[in-house]
Amino acid sequence: MSKNQHTAAIIIIGNEILSGRTQDKNVQFIAQRLSDLGIRLCEVRMVPDIEGRIVKAVNNVRKQYDYVFTTGGIGPTHDDITPASVAKSFKVPLIRDKGVEKILRKRCNLSGDVFVMADAPEGAVWIHNDTGPGFYLENVFVMAGVPSVAQEVFAKIEPMLVGGNKFISKSVTIFAGESKIRDMLYNMQDKFSQLQIGSYPFVDADKKWYTDIVVRSQNSEEIEIAIKWLVKKLDTLELRYKEVM
Amino acid sequence: MSKNQHTAAIIIIGNEILSGRTQDKNVQFIAQRLSDLGIRLCEVRMVPDIEGRIVKAVNNVRKQYDYVFTTGGIGPTHDDITPASVAKSFKVPLIRDKGVEKILRKRCNLSGDVFVMADAPEGAVWIHNDTGPGFYLENVFVMAGVPSVAQEVFAKIEPMLVGGNKFISKSVTIFAGESKIRDMLYNMQDKFSQLQIGSYPFVDADKKWYTDIVVRSQNSEEIEIAIKWLVKKLDTLELRYKEVM
Numbered sequence: 001m002s003k004n005q006h007t008a009a010i011i012i013i014g015n016e017i018l019s020g021r022t023q024d025k026n027v028q029f030i031a032q033r034l035s036d037l038g039i040r041l042c043e044v045r046m047v048p049d050i051e052g053r054i055v056k057a058v059n060n061v062r063k064q065y066d067y068v069f070t071t072g073g074i075g076p077t078h079d080d081i082t083p084a085s086v087a088k089s090f091k092v093p094l095i096r097d098k099g100v101e102k103i104l105r106k107r108c109n110l111s112g113d114v115f116v117m118a119d120a121p122e123g124a125v126w127i128h129n130d131t132g133p134g135f136y137l138e139n140v141f142v143m144a145g146v147p148s149v150a151q152e153v154f155a156k157i158e159p160m161l162v163g164g165n166k167f168i169s170k171s172v173t174i175f176a177g178e179s180k181i182r183d184m185l186y187n188m189q190d191k192f193s194q195l196q197i198g199s200y201p202f203v204d205a206d207k208k209w210y211t212d213i214v215v216r217s218q219n220s221e222e223i224e225i226a227i228k229w230l231v232k233k234l235d236t237l238e239l240r241y242k243e244v245m
Numbered sequence: 246m247s248k249n250q251h252t253a254a255i256i257i258i259g260n261e262i263l264s265g266r267t268q269d270k271n272v273q274f275i276a277q278r279l280s281d282l283g284i285r286l287c288e289v290r291m292v293p294d295i296e297g298r299i300v301k302a303v304n305n306v307r308k309q310y311d312y313v314f315t316t317g318g319i320g321p322t323h324d325d326i327t328p329a330s331v332a333k334s335f336k337v338p339l340i341r342d343k344g345v346e347k348i349l350r351k352r353c354n355l356s357g358d359v360f361v362m363a364d365a366p367e368g369a370v371w372i373h374n375d376t377g378p379g380f381y382l383e384n385v386f387v388m389a390g391v392p393s394v395a396q397e398v399f400a401k402i403e404p405m406l407v408g409g410n411k412f413i414s415k416s417v418t419i420f421a422g423e424s425k426i427r428d429m430l431y432n433m434q435d436k437f438s439q440l441q442i443g444s445y446p447f448v449d450a451d452k453k454w455y456t457d458i459v460v461r462s463q464n465s466e467e468i469e470i471a472i473k474w475l476v477k478k479l480d481t482l483e484l485r486y487k488e489v490m
Binding site: 012014015016017018019020021022023024025027028029030031032033034035041042043044045046047048049053075076077078079080113114117145146148149167169178179181182183185186188189196197198199200201202203214216 | 288
């Protein structure tokens with residue numbers, strides 16, 4: 001695998017996502033950061049708080065991709081089963097970290113057996129931070145579901161990740177629906193087959209259709225050449241457009 | 246499978262989600278509607294615009310769940326490969342529907358070979374609507390990625406779905422972090438094992454922690470009993486809370 005071909009998957013764990021109660025925000029945040037780090041996000045799975053389902057998802061993706069990020073299901077309550085599930089995925093026991101337990105005792109006025117928050121699979125490395133727990137085991141990074149906490153933990157993880165050139169994208173908004181530019185887009189993708197070219201229609205309040213053409217790559221020069229080609233074609237087709245960075 | 250045990254999965258198709266460019270909104274919308282319909286959403290997958298990945302995801306989930314909903318990748322351009330991928334999943338050819346083609350010709354001032362939008366897998370049934378394409382084949386429902394279009398198509402699909410009693414949830418916001426209520430929650434889940442009980446911590450601008458306890462079920466009486474039990478326990482623990490519907 002070349003150094004620009006690092007891959008990742010995300011597993012979002014939580015009944016609150018699948019019930020529709022909560023709008024997930026972790027996928028987009030992690031996706032954007034991975035994009036900047038030059039790591040290709042290949043897949044996302046959202047699974048319920050059921051051990052068997054988490055184990056299956058973790059085992060399915062951790063062998064396929066360089067990195068796996070999970071959010072949700074870590075904390076002290078009955079539905080926080082991610083650490084135990086990750087331990088089961090790796091067939092290792094769950095171990096209480098005395099250092100983390102000590103930090104928890106110092107930090108909070110805690111009651112009950114909340115020191116389960118100091119439990120992680122044997123061999124896991126704790127990610128120390130100010131607000132919440134997090135750890136990694138081999139290529140699986142385990143974070144909380146609360147977006148602000150996940151973001152803080154991810155910032156600590158970033159320096160550990162090996163990526164490639166940043167993914168850059170440039171987009172052109174065309175004042176027309178996709179049907180007007182279909183043939184041109186086929187030609188464009190043929191001509192620039194090494195680029196990821198996306199066509200995203202959207203509709204405004206007056207029910208007028210537009211299309212965003214997004215060109216994405218780890219090579220900014222190739223993007224520039226493709227955008228120039230596109231703009232020239234749009235002029236020939238007499239279609240209005242605006243370039244957006 | 247009892248009539249209250251209908252299950253579903255969602256497949257979100259699109260590079261724009263995995264690149265972080267677009268915040269997905271279809272999962273939450275479909276999840277909420279399924280919840281109202283008494284259908285349990287068991288899994289979500291987000292995959293790129295790559296035929297092999299779509300085929301694999303569709304085939305993996307369509308045999309596991311009663312219903313599969315896909316969004317994204319239908320339209321006239323080079324990256325709209327969902328219909329062909331679904332056809333491949335079912336090992337049937339892609340067929341142009343003359344009726345749909347006629348509607349498209351009438352509706353729009355189209356250029357180029359955009360009538361690929363009238364292509365669907367052999368055996369698929371078209372879902373007629375005013376804004377965009379959609380069809381289903383066996384238990385797989387294929388919708389556009391643009392949220393407004395997906396929502397319009399989903400409204401046409403709803404009457405075809407067999408569900409159960411509506412999932413109801415009631416929540417109590419506790420003015421404390423999860424650690425204070427851990428033992429109580431374990432007791433609660435033991436006592437009301439037939440209910441889905443979720444514990445969701447969140448933090449306000451002043452960095453104060455709260456916890457939402459969400460009780461979810463298809464049986465409203467059971468929810469009421471559990472909430473009464475919870476409120477009594479919170480009074481005993483002298484914890485402040487507010488009930489939210």
